[in-house]
Amino acid sequence: LRGTDPIHQVRFPDGQLGWLVTRYEDAAEVLKDQRFMKDISKLYGGSMDQMSVFTQNMLFSDPPDHKRLRGLAQKAFTPKLIAGMRNHIQEIADELLDPLSDRETIHLIDEFAFPLPIIVICEILGVPAEDRDKFRVWSNSLIEGTSGEIGVSIFEHMNQFIQYLGEWFAKVREHPGDDLISQLIIAEEEGDRLTEKELYGVVSLLIIAGHETTVNLIGNTVLALLEFPEQQKLLREHPEMVPQALEESLRYNGPVEFSTSRWASENLELGGRQIRKGDLVVVSLNSANHDPAKFNDPEIFDITREKSPHLAFGMGIHFCLGAPLARLEGEIAISSLLERFPDIQLNIDKSELEWRPGMIVRGVKEIP
Numbered sequence: 001l002r003g004t005d006p007i008h009q010v011r012f013p014d015g016q017l018g019w020l021v022t023r024y025e026d027a028a029e030v031l032k033d034q035r036f037m038k039d040i041s042k043l044y045g046g047s048m049d050q051m052s053v054f055t056q057n058m059l060f061s062d063p064p065d066h067k068r069l070r071g072l073a074q075k076a077f078t079p080k081l082i083a084g085m086r087n088h089i090q091e092i093a094d095e096l097l098d099p100l101s102d103r104e105t106i107h108l109i110d111e112f113a114f115p116l117p118i119i120v121i122c123e124i125l126g127v128p129a130e131d132r133d134k135f136r137v138w139s140n141s142l143i144e145g146t147s148g149e150i151g152v153s154i155f156e157h158m159n160q161f162i163q164y165l166g167e168w169f170a171k172v173r174e175h176p177g178d179d180l181i182s183q184l185i186i187a188e189e190e191g192d193r194l195t196e197k198e199l200y201g202v203v204s205l206l207i208i209a210g211h212e213t214t215v216n217l218i219g220n221t222v223l224a225l226l227e228f229p230e231q232q233k234l235l236r237e238h239p240e241m242v243p244q245a246l247e248e249s250l251r252y253n254g255p256v257e258f259s260t261s262r263w264a265s266e267n268l269e270l271g272g273r274q275i276r277k278g279d280l281v282v283v284s285l286n287s288a289n290h291d292p293a294k295f296n297d298p299e300i301f302d303i304t305r306e307k308s309p310h311l312a313f314g315m316g317i318h319f320c321l322g323a324p325l326a327r328l329e330g331e332i333a334i335s336s337l338l339e340r341f342p343d344i345q346l347n348i349d350k351s352e353l354e355w356r357p358g359m360i361v362r363g364v365k366e367i368p
């Protein structure tokens with residue numbers, strides 16, 4: 001597609017007709033150009049999705065709401081604050097790895113890559129990390145578009161998630177702390193900075209984005225190091241290269257497959273195509289990150305690559321808020337795994353790896 005029809009008209013799995021953008025240059029243009037809007041209700045009035053509180057947040061809004069919503073959460077994710085969490089995140093990683101280090105086989109996703117980021121985001125937000133298995137079920141449902149349970153609809157899971165948050169917010173209102181939810185609730189109570197629906201929207205986004213993605217950054221990086229053993233050897237010899245190996249992993253096998261949907265707010269031209277007002281446009285981040293016009297030998301995982309301007313965290317005003325946290329968690333996770341396990345091997349055949357369903361997340365269910 002990238003070579004022959006880089007802005008391709010496509011029917012998405014939910015039935016909507018739109019444009020799929022696969023070249024780096026066009027992808028960057030869509031992500032940066034605010035004429036591609038997030039909130040289609042602003043274009044035609046009314047609400048596209050009145051039912052869902054899950055879209056009442058920065059990821060699905062345009063300026064000026066975007067700036068207000070992002071600003072409220074941003075304070076908890078500044079690079080300086082995140083850097084200050086290094087020792088604590090290392091402690092969590094060590095606690096998870098201590099009981100696994102002598103084992104012959106570990107389940108990398110279940111036992112390490114999943115719990116690490118969810119424990120961290122729960123602590124930042126101030127929700128109990130013990131409830132992480134519930135969050136996993138609910139957010140899997142939302143991300144993969146299926147409940148994964150016979151007889152249970154994804155709406156049931158969404159309702160359970162909303163009910164859980166409501167009960168938790170009530171507790172926090174009585175005993176606020178210095179966590180992010182307490183700060184957001186204060187903003188909501190003050191009235192004009194955050195509505196109640198937005199409170200649910202921002203918190204659920206952070207819970208979901210805070211772990212669905214980093215799990216797969218850890219998993220996909222391990223898979224790439226197994227696929228390219230000479231790169232693993234190089235990294236073991238030069239552990240200081242872990243941050244750049246992670247950037248290469250984000251480019252080579254980014255955890256977020258596609259951008260969220262955008263709609264053209266006016267008739268415009270993109271890469272020689274006429275896009276009409278109201279058209280849906282989605283960017284394939286991983287295709288852009290494999291565009292040979294931007295990256296030499298894109299199908300090669302090469303940790304010595306010069307600083308890589310990949311789009312794995314997006315670009316423009318919606319650039320990932322959690323990028324500094326994801327990078328730090330990834331660095332600690334990969335360094336700790338390499339340090340503790342001198343010989344890592346997949347204990348099933350590569351063809352048996354099961355990729356997660358859905359259009360958004362790229363990662364495997366388990367890595368034994």
Ligand code: HEM
Pocket residue numbers: 031058059060070121205206209210211213214217254255256258259260261285311312313314315317318319320321322323325326
């Ligand atoms: C936005 C990727 C981790 C919170 C985004 C976007 C991408 C992305 C591609 C932009 C989507 C678009 O423009 O359509 C990733 C990847 C991660 C990761 C690859 C891990 C490797 C995290 C973490 C958090 C987080 C750990 C939170 C703690 C957010 C938020 C936004 C966002 C709040 C919306 C920002 C805005 O609209 O202003 N992320 N993310 N992400 N991400 Fe991440």
